[in-house]
Amino acid sequence: MDAKDILGIPKTQLPTTQEKKSRPQKEPQRKPDGISREVYALTGGLAPLMPSIDVSQLKKRPPSDEKITWQWLPFTNSARKDNLQLYHWVRVVNGVPPTGDYSFAKYNKSVDVVKYTDEEYEKYLTDPMWTKEETDQLFELCERFDLRFIVIADRFPSSRTVEELKDRYYGVSRAILIARAPSPTDVSGHPLVKDPYNVSQEVERKRALSMVLSQTKHQERKDAEVLAEAKRITDSRMASRAAEEPEMPVASHVGSESADRAVVLGDTVSPSSNIQLPSATVVPSTSIIADSASTLASLRMLRVYLRTYALEQMVQAASSSAGLRTIKRVEQALQELGVNLKPKVPTKAVCAEHLELRKEILTLLNLQKQ
Amino acid sequence: MEGEIEPVDCASASKPPRLEIPKVPDDSEKPIAIKRLKDVEICVPIVYGTMAFHLGRKASESQSHRWTVYVRGATNEDIGVVIKRVVFQLHPSFNNPTRVVESPPFELQECGWGEFEIAISLFFHSDVCDKPLDLYHHLKLYPEAESGPKSTKKPVVMESYNEIVFPEPAEGFFARVLNHPAVVVPRLPAGFVLPTPVPIDSVHEKGRGDTKNHPLSHWFMNFSEADELLKIASARQQVQAHIIKLRRELNMMNGLPPPPNPASGHDYA
Numbered sequence: 001m002d003a004k005d006i007l008g009i010p011k012t013q014l015p016t017t018q019e020k021k022s023r024p025q026k027e028p029q030r031k032p033d034g035i036s037r038e039v040y041a042l043t044g045g046l047a048p049l050m051p052s053i054d055v056s057q058l059k060k061r062p063p064s065d066e067k068i069t070w071q072w073l074p075f076t077n078s079a080r081k082d083n084l085q086l087y088h089w090v091r092v093v094n095g096v097p098p099t100g101d102y103s104f105a106k107y108n109k110s111v112d113v114v115k116y117t118d119e120e121y122e123k124y125l126t127d128p129m130w131t132k133e134e135t136d137q138l139f140e141l142c143e144r145f146d147l148r149f150i151v152i153a154d155r156f157p158s159s160r161t162v163e164e165l166k167d168r169y170y171g172v173s174r175a176i177l178i179a180r181a182p183s184p185t186d187v188s189g190h191p192l193v194k195d196p197y198n199v200s201q202e203v204e205r206k207r208a209l210s211m212v213l214s215q216t217k218h219q220e221r222k223d224a225e226v227l228a229e230a231k232r233i234t235d236s237r238m239a240s241r242a243a244e245e246p247e248m249p250v251a252s253h254v255g256s257e258s259a260d261r262a263v264v265l266g267d268t269v270s271p272s273s274n275i276q277l278p279s280a281t282v283v284p285s286t287s288i289i290a291d292s293a294s295t296l297a298s299l300r301m302l303r304v305y306l307r308t309y310a311l312e313q314m315v316q317a318a319s320s321s322a323g324l325r326t327i328k329r330v331e332q333a334l335q336e337l338g339v340n341l342k343p344k345v346p347t348k349a350v351c352a353e354h355l356e357l358r359k360e361i362l363t364l365l366n367l368q369k370q
Numbered sequence: 371m372e373g374e375i376e377p378v379d380c381a382s383a384s385k386p387p388r389l390e391i392p393k394v395p396d397d398s399e400k401p402i403a404i405k406r407l408k409d410v411e412i413c414v415p416i417v418y419g420t421m422a423f424h425l426g427r428k429a430s431e432s433q434s435h436r437w438t439v440y441v442r443g444a445t446n447e448d449i450g451v452v453i454k455r456v457v458f459q460l461h462p463s464f465n466n467p468t469r470v471v472e473s474p475p476f477e478l479q480e481c482g483w484g485e486f487e488i489a490i491s492l493f494f495h496s497d498v499c500d501k502p503l504d505l506y507h508h509l510k511l512y513p514e515a516e517s518g519p520k521s522t523k524k525p526v527v528m529e530s531y532n533e534i535v536f537p538e539p540a541e542g543f544f545a546r547v548l549n550h551p552a553v554v555v556p557r558l559p560a561g562f563v564l565p566t567p568v569p570i571d572s573v574h575e576k577g578r579g580d581t582k583n584h585p586l587s588h589w590f591m592n593f594s595e596a597d598e599l600l601k602i603a604s605a606r607q608q609v610q611a612h613i614i615k616l617r618r619e620l621n622m623m624n625g626l627p628p629p630p631n632p633a634s635g636h637d638y639a
Contacts, residue, residue, distance in 0.1 A: 300537045304499045307533035337605035345595045353602040360609045367616045
């Protein structure tokens with residue numbers, strides 16, 4: 001107050017500032033009982049909307065009619081094969097220890113690896129690339145390591161790739177399954193029979209994944225560009241096919257493009273897109289080329305069209321980056337040169353030449369601006 | 371191919387046409403998947419328009435001209451091989467303004483006094499395309515110049531040239547029209563196997579479908595692409611010369627060496 005006197009600020013203050021002063025005092029005046037002040041403050045000092053903890057339950061005592069002791073008792077684990085006896089603390093209620101198996105025994109799952117006899121091997125499983133010895137070793141490792149093929153591949157005596165091992169394992173399992181089945185139809189629903197392991201596809205898939213993983217930032221950006229371009233093309237296709245019969249599921253084809261496809265696409269597109277970037281006018285020319293490409297694509301989607309329509313679309317695409325005044329100047333230039341704005345004889349050749357002429361006039365006008 | 375309207379991308383220009391078989395979903399209602407030829411286009415050059423004769427002494431208030439609206443092949447060949455029927459939509463003041471012509475030559479004659487826009491819908495045979503293509507033409511009765519007494523012998527002719535393009539033609543269609551003079555068909559690589567053509571049931575009630583000996587054929591306009599091509603080519607040369615000159619000037623201003631000839635950087639195939 002004294003400071004205000006000195007400064008000469010009027011003593012009467014605005015009502016808003018006074019409000020602010022009184023409000024902080026309304027902080028949690030009452031904290032609920034049952035939990036300590038510090039714990040309550042952890043929630044931010046405000047009561048939760050829905051009390052998640054029934055506060056009165058927090059200091060509940062156990063039912064007093066039960067007598068609980070803790071005892072150091074031996075136990076067995078059915079998951080073990082060696083009858084090892086260990087000890088642990090057990091909560092004993094009224095002198096009765098808990099019954100039942102060790103609670104973690106149920107988590108000891110293992111894979112059912114097929115076991116074949118020697119005659120079955122002779123009959124169904126021989127393979128030029130694999131000796132019986134190797135196959136037996138493989139299966140033993142599979143059982144031991146629960147089909148963890150990375151580990152198996154590491155431990156396998158002769159060097160085989162993970163895909164080869166998987167191929168042999170699944171091939172043998174499949175053959176045994178079919179051989180042992182009473183009739184082919186019984187097992188035709190089994191996933192092994194329906195979708196057999198495809199080595200080449202797996203190798204390809206992993207190679208593609210590793211390529212994606214090891215992509216440089218540059219490549220990543222290029223891929224994003226290509227995908228955006230593809231999306232634009234499909235969008236324009238979808239637009240032009242809005243009223244048409246759904247004959248070709250092109251959208252789904254593009255939609256199912258997985259990462260490896262995009263990588264392959266990126267590889268093939270980037271060299272050609274490098275050719276298309278000549279010199280100073282990089283940005284406009286790439287966008288014009290992109291527009292022309294998407295226009296061509298959407299034209300191809302039509303079942304039938306007129307040559308003049310195609311020319312109009314291509315002209316529009318080529319002048320997409322130009323303003324209205326520039327377009328007027330192009331038309332003026334055409335007139336001065338004695339060329340019809342719309343060709344009188346729109347054959348394929350004439351339309352192509354006309355389009356090129358328009359593009360050249362655009363280039364000329366751009367140059368003249370500089 | 372010459373004169374492809376395509377961006378500068380050499381890769382696709384030399385691709386041979388290939389078959390594209392669309393994926394037919396399992397539960398589709400369509401029993402047959404149509405095989406189409408990708409990167410192949412079938413082109414049908416047409417001319418459409420009107421021809422109007424003044425009736426002279428026989429003219430009345432409401433009927434001063436006798437005019438014909440028609441669609442013909444640009445070389446006067448029979449376009450009935452591709453077009454099944456044509457529907458001309460006239461001004462509502464006409465009786466039954468929707469006129470259907472079921473067979474070539476696709477034309478319609480009427481009498482009247484007024485100029486209006488005629489909508490022409492081309493319907494194609496079932497193996498060609500199941501969607502119609504629409505054209506529009508303004509009926510012209512009165513000549514540009516007021517050349518004194520109107521002649522009953524010389525008609526006022528207004529024709530437009532255009533080309534119908536089928537970008538991915540069905541195999542059957544291609545095989546059927548392969549050698550027809552009305553249709554422009556590219557050559558397929560050697561050894562390409564096409565199905566045996568199935569002839570369409572075509573109705574030629576008026577005898578022949580071509581317009582080579584049409585009674586009005588000597589009034590037909592001539593459309594020669596050579597003149598237009600020449601005009602455009604010379605225009606392009608002029609523009610290119612300008613560009614080179616400007617580029618040189620700009621680079622001199624910026625102190626750079628003269629740029630290479632633009633022709634070397636682009637593909638004008």
